[in-house]
Amino acid sequence: MKLFIDTANLNHINELVTYNIISGVTTNPSLMAKEGISGKENCHKRYIDICELVNGPVSAEVISTDHKGMLDEAYELSALHPNIVIKIPMIKEGIKAIYELNKNGIKTNCTLIFSAAQALLAAKAGATFVSPFIGRLDDVNEDGLGLIKSIRTIYDNYNFETNILAASIRSKEHINKCAEIGADFATIPYSLLNQLFDHPLTTKGLEIFLTDHAKLNP
Ligand code: E4P
DSSP: EEEEEEEHHHHHHHHHHHHTTTEEOOOHHHHHHTOOOOOOOOHHHHHHHHHHHSSEEEEEEOOOOSSHHHHHHHHHHHHOOHHHEEESSSSHHHHHHHHHHHHHOEEEEEEESSSHHHHHHHHHHHHHHEEEHHHHHHHHOOOOHHHHHHHHHHHHHTTTTHHHHHHOOOOOHHHHHOOOOOOSEEEOOOHHHHHHOOOOHHHHHHHHHHHHHHOOOO
């Protein structure tokens, strides 16, 4: 399972790419707003800056909700950098846009997926990625990981090439289970990615090793 970082913060991306564990970046309008980025030019500049930091797919989300507007935005965004993937919401107009973009060789990430049926439609339209939001499903007492499992089964049954990009990840448990189920990618917030390195027994074990070594090597 490849890991993406779910952020528009350049410092966070810059820090984590040094460990060579990050294969790409996902953003969304809320993450851009969190960084205080507004206006088309500034958004575009941020996408280019992110693409220059990471050697992998960078999802940039359209704001339009009509097919034509989505396509106009998508062509403009995809011209910014070869690594840009167009993030399109799972709505009827979005499915039409994904079909067109796929026909023209432009990669897409169908976002806001909350059911296996939606993931099936996105795959039929030719989405490169689907983003099922597992944390937000758990928030409303539904089974986020169960959704990843259903989509995995459906895509395997019919050999769909669409990649499952688990999104809205909230815990280490989510990450472990997504990897067990066979999600192709998981996009993870900075703070949670940082926690993956640690375990209290690793910290304690290292302390003991270094103390024991220092006793005989003063
Ligand atoms: C990623 O593509 C999504 O935009 C993101 O993971 C949503 O996460 P949230 O539910 O924590 O906002």
